[in-house]
Amino acid sequence: MKVLSVGSMKGISNTCLHRNMALKKIADEVDVVNTAWPLSLWYRITYHIFLLGIPIRIPDEANANQMILKLVENNQYDVVWIDKGITITPETLQHIKKKNPSTTIVSYSPDNMALRHNQSQQYLDCVPLYDYIITTKSYILDDMKRLGAQNVIFVNNAYEKTFHKYYDLTDSDKERLKANVAFVGSFEKDRCESIIYLVNHGIRVTLWGSGRHWKKYKNYSDNLILHEGGLYSEDYGKSFQASKISLCFLKKMNKDLQTTRTMEIPACGGFMLAERTDEHMQLFEEDKEAVFFSSNEELLEKCRYYLEHDEERKAIAKAGHRRCIESDYSNEGMIMKVLNEIGVIK
Numbered sequence: 308m309k310v311l312s313v314g315s316m317k318g319i320s321n322t323c324l325h326r327n328m329a330l331k332k333i334a335d336e337v338d339v340v341n342t343a344w345p346l347s348l349w350y351r352i353t354y355h356i357f358l359l360g361i362p363i364r365i366p367d368e369a370n371a372n373q374m375i376l377k378l379v380e381n382n383q384y385d386v387v388w389i390d391k392g393i394t395i396t397p398e399t400l401q402h403i404k405k406k407n408p409s410t411t412i413v414s415y416s417p418d419n420m421a422l423r424h425n426q427s428q429q430y431l432d433c434v435p436l437y438d439y440i441i442t443t444k445s446y447i448l449d450d451m452k453r454l455g456a457q458n459v460i461f462v463n464n465a466y467e468k469t470f471h472k473y474y475d476l477t478d479s480d481k482e483r484l485k486a487n488v489a490f491v492g493s494f495e496k497d498r499c500e501s502i503i504y505l506v507n508h509g510i511r512v513t514l515w516g517s518g519r520h521w522k523k524y525k526n527y528s529d530n531l532i533l534h535e536g537g538l539y540s541e542d543y544g545k546s547f548q549a550s551k552i553s554l555c556f557l558k559k560m561n562k563d564l565q566t567t568r569t570m571e572i573p574a575c576g577g578f579m580l581a582e583r584t585d586e587h588m589q590l591f592e593e594d595k596e597a598v599f600f601s602s603n604e605e606l607l608e609k610c611r612y613y614l615e616h617d618e619e620r621k622a623i624a625k626a627g628h629r630r631c632i633e634s635d636y637s638n639e640g641m642i643m644k645v646l647n648e649i650g651v652i653k
Contacts, residue, residue: 309383357423364396389412397432413645414439420451421444439460442460465640471570511531564585573596
């Protein structure tokens with residue numbers, strides 16, 4: 308099987324790169340087009356104009372379309388796997404099919420692609436041209452079909468085996484990354500309110516996040532330890548092991564029912580305290596493989612309880628890790644499932 312993998316491959320903690328790594332383990336041969344590029348002022352301007360409802364294209368500053376056309380001219384691919392692909396044009400997809408009609412063109416995104424802030428004009432124009440749209444959002448299948456999608460497949464989020472794993476923590480790692488309760492991620496109003504609620508009720512929270520909104524809380528309380536800049540590389544996964552409790556909040560602007568951290572925290576051996584949703588409870592047995600909350604009051608109660616019950620907390624973290632492996636929540640497992648369902652491999 309020969310695959311062309313297209314997406315933003317910047318940074319070792321990038322989930323697009325992780326899916327590319329999984330494709331390389333599955334396929335016989337994988338060519339890569341990296342769409343990552345520093346965003347220009349013109350890119351930002353066109354994106355904001357698009358958000359206003361005007362059908363303007365954002366620029367392809369990485370020349371990804373040209374690279375795809377060149378590779379397709381000289382190779383015959385079984386699958387063209389495009390990760391998000393907001394700069395890929397319909398003309399490029401049409402050329403792929405014209406050159407090799409048997410090629411299966413797949414669009415994958417971990418974002419809610421039914422919402423305009425995740426789209427582009429190119430993406431909207433391409434939706435009807437993809438053979439398959441793969442989404443981690445179970446609730447947008449009909450939305451994507453209304454946008455013209457031929458076939459939409461829901462998959463769960465996934466983790467990368469070589470990156471999200473047990474690490475042999477050094478004494479330095481444990482000291483740098485230790486926390487009673489920790490959150491690694493971007494700012495959103497609801498998650499900030501939950502963290503401040505914990506802090507105000509005596510829970511010591513360590514926060515790894517960047518941006519001006521988090522910065523406002525730099526000296527808020529002795530119970531809030533703010534590390535500006537976030538966590539990347541191996542420290543991301545190590546932090547879940549070093550923390551007693553790792554919080555898993557869902558992105559409200561995307562209407563998430565699960566997220567990449569849903570898999571990443573337990574895959575790294577961390578104890579996950581996550582927002583309660585039907586999908587979370589299907590993925591992990593409550594109070595056995597992960598712990599869930601539905602309100603700030605319940606979140607506080609769970610934090611207090613599990614900070615005082617070490618052995619129970621460690622047993623749940625171990626069981627959550629085992630569930631990730633036994634249910635194969637890895638990128639390889641997810642991509643194999645997709646390739647089986649679309650009939651590329653048997």
